[in-house]
Amino acid sequence: MALASIFFGEEAFNQLREVLRSGDYTKVGLLVDSNTFECCYPNFMEALAMEVPQLELIEIEPGEESKSLEILASLWESLGELQFDRNSLIINLGGGVVSDLGGFMAATYMRGIDFINFPTSLLAMADAAVGSKTGINFGAYKNRIGSFSDPLMVGIIPDFLKSLTEQELYSGWAEMLKHGLISDLQHWNALYQFDLEEKIPSKRLLQESIAIKAKIVEADKKEGGLRKVLNFGHSVGHALESYYASIQSPISHGHAVALGMQVELFISAQKFPWDQVVYDSVQEYLRQYYNWPELPVDQEAFLRLLAGDKKNQASKIRLVLLRGIGSPEIDQEIAPALVWDALTKVVDG
Numbered sequence: 001m002a003l004a005s006i007f008f009g010e011e012a013f014n015q016l017r018e019v020l021r022s023g024d025y026t027k028v029g030l031l032v033d034s035n036t037f038e039c040c041y042p043n044f045m046e047a048l049a050m051e052v053p054q055l056e057l058i059e060i061e062p063g064e065e066s067k068s069l070e071i072l073a074s075l076w077e078s079l080g081e082l083q084f085d086r087n088s089l090i091i092n093l094g095g096g097v098v099s100d101l102g103g104f105m106a107a108t109y110m111r112g113i114d115f116i117n118f119p120t121s122l123l124a125m126a127d128a129a130v131g132s133k134t135g136i137n138f139g140a141y142k143n144r145i146g147s148f149s150d151p152l153m154v155g156i157i158p159d160f161l162k163s164l165t166e167q168e169l170y171s172g173w174a175e176m177l178k179h180g181l182i183s184d185l186q187h188w189n190a191l192y193q194f195d196l197e198e199k200i201p202s203k204r205l206l207q208e209s210i211a212i213k214a215k216i217v218e219a220d221k222k223e224g225g226l227r228k229v230l231n232f233g234h235s236v237g238h239a240l241e242s243y244y245a246s247i248q249s250p251i252s253h254g255h256a257v258a259l260g261m262q263v264e265l266f267i268s269a270q271k272f273p274w275d276q277v278v279y280d281s282v283q284e285y286l287r288q289y290y291n292w293p294e295l296p297v298d299q300e301a302f303l304r305l306l307a308g309d310k311k312n313q314a315s316k317i318r319l320v321l322l323r324g325i326g327s328p329e330i331d332q333e334i335a336p337a338l339v340w341d342a343l344t345k346v347v348d349g
């Protein structure tokens with residue numbers, strides 16, 4: 001995903017109009033879910049301000065359940081019925097579910113057709129739609145089937161965020177906080193000082209955050225090394241996300257990542273000489289906006305999830321830790337018992 005193919009605001013619509021006027025495409029599909037159809041589609045069409053005669057609207061149900069093989073198969077079928085050929089284009093207008101599913105649908109239909117992302121959730125703008133990863137869930141596993149595929153372009157329209165729920169806004173904000181923590185003290189400070197309760201993230205903050213992700217992905221698309229830094233907070237976060245889902249008390253992905261960052265930050269400060277004042281301010285900020293659910297975490301279940309359900313739970317796991325803000329260290333081997341110890345201390349404050 002090249003940073004150069006990510007456009008903001010009116011410039012994104014200019015680029016899209018150019019693509020549509022190029023005459024390169026026989027058919028154009030616009031994938032939405034029912035929420036983004038209601039909240040974003042009217043504004044999208046108005047801002048596009050252009051007739052797209054060959055536009056086919058394709059709508060799915062909102063939510064993670066749509067990222068399934070069944071829905072994907074029904075979409076392939078629809079494309080066939082609508083006579084989409086190899087010179088067709090898909091525009092994904094939605095959150096991470098729409099861009100993951102729509103991207104993979106495009107990457108696989110007739111061995112791959114072009115697609116464009118217009119993300120509408122903060123998580124998709126800062127993360128899902130700009131990472132070159134597409135895919136669906138399979139069996140019990142999230143994102144098990146997928147591809148590395150680049151969209152032709154990505155259009156970021158901050159105004160779409162106005163209809164997002166507070167919970168979804170904070171879920172995406174956690175990924176932006178992560179971008180600040182892994183790469184840039186200045187960006188972290190700008191996020192820290194921003195009042196998300198009062199307003200949606202500014203174009204400048206979005207640009208900075210997306211640039212951090214896009215540059216990392218550009219340098220290491222397939223996660224050979226550098227890209228692993230994006231997993232900060234995610235090892236513990238994923239285990240917590242799965243754990244709370246398993247006890248029917250789900251929390252958002254971003255909330256889980258923010259809790260994961262609290263634990264991984266604690267371990268970081270044990271291993272590396274953090275400035276205490278900086279450490280306290282980061283930890284307090286994360287705790288203020290992302291609290292721990294009342295329900296206690298079951299040690300055995302958590303460690304099983306942390307180890308990825310591997311048989312040998314005694315073996316060490318690898319985390320991304322921080323030497324300080326902007327200084328990540330990948331592949332840090334930690335005993336699961338230490339992670340549990342850190343978690344209990346963080347929960348107790």
Ligand SMILES: NC(=O)c1ccc[n+]([C@@H]2O[C@H](COP(=O)([O-])OP(=O)(O)OC[C@H]3O[C@@H](n4cnc5c(N)ncnc54)[C@H](O)[C@@H]3O)[C@@H](O)[C@H]2O)c1
Pocket residue numbers: 033034035036039040062063064067094095096097098100120121122123124127128129131132133134142143160161162163164165168171253
């Ligand atoms: N490909 C990647 O690199 C990557 C990275 C991170 C996450 N993901 C995936 O992204 C998905 C999560 O993304 P998400 O949080 O955007 O989920 P989502 O697409 O389910 O969106 C969350 C909710 O917000 C609604 N919504 C979206 N935009 C809206 C708007 N502007 N106004 C009102 N409602 C709106 C959606 O309909 C949905 O109900 C997961 O499937 C995750 O695996 C992928």
